[in-house]
Amino acid sequence: MFYCSSCQCFAVTLCHLSWSHIQDDQYFVTYTIESMLEFLWIEEVAHEDTSYKVLFPITTPPMARPPQVRNYTPLDTVPEQAVFVLELATFNLDVELLNITFPTMVLTVAECNARGFNVQEQRSPDNTLKTFRMEVPFSDSVVFKERRAEQGVTTFTLQLIYGLVIFPEYPLFSYSAVVDAVLSDIVPPSVTGNCDQENFHITVDYRNQEPFFVVLVGKRLLYHELAQQYLTEGDADFTITLPFSSPDAVFESVHSSSVRSRLDVALLNPYNNMTIKYFSMACSFLKTTTECFSNGTMTALAVKVESAPGLNPGQLTLSDPACGPTYSDDRFAYFHFTVNTCCTIRKAVISNSPLLRC
Template identity: 95%
Template sequence: MALNNVRLLTILFNSCFHFLRQAVASGYKMTAVVFSPSKNVMNVDEVQRKGYAIANTPTRLVLRSPHNAEETYLQNVAGVPMRVLSTSTFFEQKWLVTRVDATAVCPTPEAVAFTPEVITWYMPKHIDPLFSSDAFTMLEVYMGIDAKRLDTEEMAARNYSVLVTEAHIIVEIPVGAVGGYFKSHIQDDQYFVTYTIEPMLELLWIEEVAHENTSYKVLFPITTPPMARPPQVRNYTPLDTVPEQAVFVLELGTFNLDVELLNITFPTMVLTVAECNARGFNVQEQRSPDNTLKTFRMEVPFSDPVVFKERRAEQGVTTFTLQLIYGLVIFPEYAPFSHSAVVDAVLLDIGMPLVTGNCDQENFHITVDYRNQEPFFVVLVGKRLLNHEFAQQYLTEGDTDFTITLPFSSPDAVFESVHSSSVRSRLDVALLNPYNNMTIKYFSLACSFLKTLTECFSNGTMTALAVKVESAPGLNPGQLTLSDPACGPTYSDDRFAYFHFTVNSCGTTRKFINNVMLYENEISLPDELEVKLNATTSSEEEYQ
């Protein structure tokens, strides 16, 4: 009994189906394997001791071999080195012997070409060890990843391509494409990455002589050579700020997700990530939008003792230097490596701005002199930032200074106290660091402005103006009344209450003092509000 040679193990299983069923049923036993071209004969036990796996069932014969086994050999096929395994397996039953021939062909790493951007896999179209003639027709060519066939749309989405030429089937895969993965490596304390992917080719052809279809499937893991990816430290430190408020803003990257930051070594100490954060360095791991890469960000204040400070008075600058060594590790193999960096920040010595102020009969005048330097602050007037609209109305600029002029009654000022003929008003101004809103300079100006708060008229009427002071922040001026609770203000807002009444109404009293008639009334909150003014305003007027 004889059987035609079989060209692939996967085809062998189907072609041998009827023979194996009959052979096993008839008592045939697998006895020996002959490897070609060496003609080395081994019994089944010897084959297994050599590291091969061999077995049969009523429907299948399986022989598995490592790619670099002694009995495999290299054959150049269309300029591409291929690893070949050819065997003849013998089955015996009394005086009968039958033989099953099989050949397997696998690509080698030399079948792949690399650039930093693209992996190119060359597969011979005519795989000589599997063909009995040169006359054949290629019926199907499919590509897949991880043993899963891909359709045209999936391949286009991943930028894969398959080109069938006269001699080759050429597969191109972008480095970093979906379906593969990057892995970190360390060589001589240098950081490298590799990219691994396992493409699959499925081929179906028919030979014109034998009129037999042959299917061929190969899963071919590909790993690129190590690619250098030296990490870089980027310094985002803002230099146009006050040295006492500045920080080094550093970013180290870029790494694969299998890299972790363990510690940072400074000239005087080694700190873990947790210790750095407890010290206020704000170490953070940041990932790319597609969650495939990471960087490590850190902030170190200039004022921290790990920063070296050198002032050069003759040049009018101060240099801040930070030396550090990042301690990193690659998981899961826990391979340690490090990256060192030295960063500097050179800042001009900037004198603190000078703030002065004075008052006239109606206004505050506050001048900020920034002493021949570019302004490095923002201005807070009261509780309002000095913006463009505010500056247009109230600010006058000089070459190295500017002056803010505001009326004493401006909402940005506060009233400290009120007397019968004056109001004491205060304006607070703060210069803030624009990067962290910390106060660089604070200035407060308080003045007493002469103002008539009560007035009597010859027609027997009186007016009074009540002012909300800083010490009564919860006061609603609209709730104030005269001595008669039914007499409220004629007009009020959140800062003032204005009263207009006749001298013989609203609880007004009168008395004579040396030929002078004195009218008096009191402004206060009603008793039911249970709030008393710290000071009351009395209206007094003399009549002859």
Template identity: 60%
Template sequence: MPYRLFCLLMAAVGIQAQQTPSINDTQIINLTPGLATQCGFSFKFDPMGNAMLFASLQNCFSQNMAVASGYKMTVVFSPSKNVMNVDEVQRKGYAIANTPTRLVLRSPHNAEETYLQNVAGVPMRVLSTSTFFEQKWLVTRVDATAVCPTPVAFTPEVITWYMPKHIDPLFSSDAFTMLEVYMGIDAKRLDIEEMAARNYSVLVTEAHIIVEIPVGAVGGYFKSHIQDDQYFVTYTIEPMLELLWIEEVAHENTSYKVLFPITTPPMARPPQVRNLPPSVTGNCDQENFHITVDYRNQEPFFVVLVGKRLLNHEFAQQYLTEGDTDFTITLPFSSPDAVFESVHSSSVRSRLDVALLNPYNNMTIKYFSLACSFLKTLTECFSNGTMTALAVKVESAPGLNPGQLTLSDPACGPTYSDARFAYFHFTVNSCGTTRKFINNVMLYENEISLPDELEVKLNATTSSEEEYQLKVSCYYVANITRTLAFLTRPRDKPFAETGTGRLMVRMRLAQDASYNTFHQEEDYPVVRYLRQPLHFEVELTTSSDPKVALVLDHCWATLNEDRDSRPRWNLIING
């Protein structure tokens, strides 16, 4: 069988080959698939979708020099014994041409005169002909046979191509010697190192030459398909085998070369979602934010920014609870890492921002914000005619200094303040408090704000006009009558006598309401925010008299050891 010689004509045309006319001098000929096969043209698409057109040097339109032979040619096809002249051969879709040293015969794979033959257990398609050249009293016969492989074996991992070592239709005897076996891809030979790098395998046995190519190996490409709304892929590669053998009877070398495009059957590839970014969810209870970060069995390749503070070891020990593939941050709504969005008479709306950052470039992987309204009494009214009010710095007034806030009377500043809070304690008949009667109710109102001169100064140094106003009020019933029932009885005898003496009393501060753990001396001073509960235990240590009872009547806190100093905060009243 003669060598197939191809030259690359076009490498990047995005059109169908059968729609591309071929030009022969000034004549345009439409190159149909049938004509392409007959005349020695072929085309395929590269992985980028570009069309590649190949042409044999012996194609119908090449500028070959004419050779005057004067022979009459007749072709006999085997095994059908059909006899055709050159015109009939060409009308059937075959191509035949000859030179003084070469006979070229072409046929489509599924032509009428081709047939399947089992060769060493491998089905192969065969075209077998005898061509007679007649001139006067001289007749020359040339037998030509072409053998092409048929589909190969597939697994999801490997393509296996079986080629018979002894291709019966091409041999005249069983005695032969295989001289060379080469493998290549896209008509280019590969050496042993290149084959090993691509994990290709060629095994020569007694009966077969076995080529194994991993699905997805270098040299081929995948293509996506959609069938019945399902995703599939195919893998395409074009291996080449070159064989050279010598038959011991004829003592002539025979070269056999086959380029075999292989496409796997569609392989289902259900979509798989991997490397998902971590998810962040959150909720609130009455006092806290709960933020959960789920990183889904992946290494937590990120750092956590809570508010404006990075989650470090100390922070994590205090607020973080860790699971197998997630962790939860529990943070009080009044934490400095949260911001207050708004303040109402009975609630505070607080927001916590959490960001997951790439530790190398600080790019945000995930951002999450949780805002909740927390029920909180900001104003308290007492029966002795005093009021307390808590003012909170909100996000919309970032330049506000709570310590500069006052009541309606600018002389009445906060009893206590820090960077986020201002606490006021005053009587209802002071600090500019107004009184209004509504039916049988007295309404006392006051307002917490910045003095005018400070507000003007603040607005002059910021780009926005900030105004902070918080109204506080108390309702008292003006006149009410209560009916109480009581009984009297004589006092028991003997009467208790008033006595004097010293008793040892110990007072301790518990860490929580369970009273199981108490603060030690080295823990003081203990920091507590306003409105946080304090759990005191008062114990009479030396008396064993069961008739002696200890009552804690009143307890307050001051800034120094002088019990009568101001300001002071009532902790227990009428205990």
């Protein structure tokens, strides 16, 4: 028998654990706190400290946590490019996704990814929970399609059963889901074009539907400032009028009296940048590249073509290396000189196709 002059009790939490359980194919979780109780007292006679430690785990009753399928599918797109974006949430880290059952087949996670479904496991910021994300294109055969012509829409339905397992005990369970999306039957826009003596004219007809695309002219998006400069709108179409010498066009070839220029136009999905429609048109435009004047001067124009991407027009010279361009930029070099300089050669020309006539 001893007498205690001072007694104390301390509680210390060693770890906090969360476990997954299955009851009747339903998902439950429990939480366990591994606590330790420490009793400390001092004997009155011997004045000695004595401690006693007890491990005292506390586990909660099973709590239901039904999984949920979150549907992040964007609906403002065309069916050919639409994708179901689904997340199955949320689970403890001891749960793994084994396979997914569709109406016509069962696919493992690896087979889903090989098919392009992009199945990914994502974890919470504190690394305590996980979700399973998947992308299924509307165009895949596992998606059921029903067109309602009278309403002008198409319904896309995806039925799936997630097959899951809990480690390390390996109990299997599943979760079924049906998701659908309704898209308007959008007719792809048409693009046509023609040229006059100075300009390209590109017309985009979106057929009485709201435009669902952005326009790429050359390498630039047709934003507000560029649209104000080049675009004319109609009721169900718009026309882009662009000079052949615009930096948005490219030069394919140059001849003594003409320049061949090309304009590329693409209609892009603004959400994934996929091309909805591509149109390209090339025309030859009359352009004199060399001229002689009565005052004894000449001009010459050099144009950078697409096949010479590394050419720097500012470094071009005439036969005399000292005769550089009067003006140049990244596409043109303009020369102005007198006929008795720059190694100019005078020729008597009799044929109808002279290289230079003065």
